[in-house]
Amino acid sequence: MGKRDPKAPFVPHRDAYKAPIMECVNLGIDFGGLTAVNDFCITIGPTEICGLIGPNGAGKTTIFNLLTKVYQPTRGSVYLQGIDTKDMNSVKANKAGLARTFQNIRLFKNMTVAENVLVGLHNSISYGLGEAILRFPSYWREERIARSRALELLEIFDMQDIGDQKAGSLPYGAQRRLEIVRALATAPKVLLLDEPAAGMNPAETEELMENIQKINKVFKIAILLIEHDMKLVMGICEGIGVLNYGRLIAKGTPAEIQRNPLVVEAYLGKGQSDSESGGEDSA
């Protein structure tokens, strides 16, 4: 064991006989002459928690941008439930089931916590403008359902009592959590978390790990996360991909990744490949 071909598909056991929720095939993008991502292949099972790690500048966030159609890939394809996302834009990708958070938090800071979640629920509220202005009963009913749904989602992180606070006034950790809730509100099938534990203290990270697992179980969705905190990645991810210079250099279970000499080399440099401590690097 120890090494697995980084191009071979790999999902945890329980998802092995289900159709993958997302597949990237030879995905690549160039910026001018620079190849930022190349030959990126990954298969994600419908209820998998998987992680993407790699040194700074390895192209992790670029991959998120490719998946959510902020960038259009130069090469290769992304399939969501078997459907090619080639002609989609960000809005359609979101409707098709991809939601994300951002490395540098991008909440709607001047809106309240509940309103941020309601923006996420935008496409699940069905009343039209006419109803909002004229037919008040049905409008209020929809709005009430949406609001209670928003508070329900906020409960995951125990934030239901601060629904009326301005999002920008929340402490850092809470803003990160709110971003996850906002993304969840769009009813994703794959949740992309870009460094969810960045700036969190160990206790907060611990709680976040539990919550990510809870989201995965309760909502039965796949989660793909980028993270530098190895305790989090090794603790909750079932499959891990390691990216270096825009290429996937390894793929496997946490145990396999920790033993993989290529990974240790990417993180620590050559000559350390007999080290057993691939798991001690932190952000």
Place this chain on the structure above:
Amino acid sequence: MLFVSQLINGLQLGSIYALVALGYSMVYGIIKLLNFAHGDIIMVGGYIALFTLTFGQHPLIAAALTVAGCTVLAIVIEKLAYTPLRFAPRLSLLITAIGVSILLQNLAQYFFSATGRSFPGHLLLPQGGIALGSVQVAYTSIITILTSLISMVILTILVRRTRLGKAMRAVSEDQDAARLMGINVNSVITFTFAVGAALAGIGALMYSVRYPLMFPTMGAMLGLKAFVAAVFGGIGSIPGAMLGGYAIGMLEVLVTAVGLSGWVDGVVFMVLICVLMVRPTGIMGRSIMEKV
């Protein structure tokens, strides 16, 4: 007594400025564009009202056609002139807006001639008024003030409480994040233009009744004053535009009342300069923080 009647006078004028300023402020809030064609949309609205009324339409139908006409015009302008420039530098957008403004003025001149026409205000709103104590208040003042207030209440509900309103605020804060949350940014922007233009349509009716002379460049000064009102209140802020509108209206009436009617425009722009020196983001504007 003179004071009360001037107060009502100022409220009436302020209501009109507020309605128009809202359109400026909303559009600026969402795509950071100073839509200089906004004043000319009011001019077109004025002409629509003029023609429908002269052709003997019911005042309500005329009003509805005016508001609808302004809305459609704004949507067409947005789709043809501004949407293709969504990712262009802001300066290109601004110059396009000025171009659209000049185009509308010249088209109006071509089709309606440059000669002024008088607006049949008596066909739109009832004449006369009621006596409040010793003060005579014209119906047109009352209707103008009430209509604007109602419009602003509806707008506030729309923006604060509805799904589209929340989408508008989300887009104005962070377009890319809104897009990634599944919000169709283009249609939200179009909707914002439409709402602003509908308010301008109402403003056009009220303005034409107050200053019943129609000419192709009538929207320019009104647009500029409303722009001043929006900046005064803090451009991008909806309550700011309302406040700025009323403030500018009151100020104009006040300056006229003390006998300096020739100085009205000068004083308005002077006050703008003074406010901007003290509070560059306007009365209710947020301080702008650049991302680092």
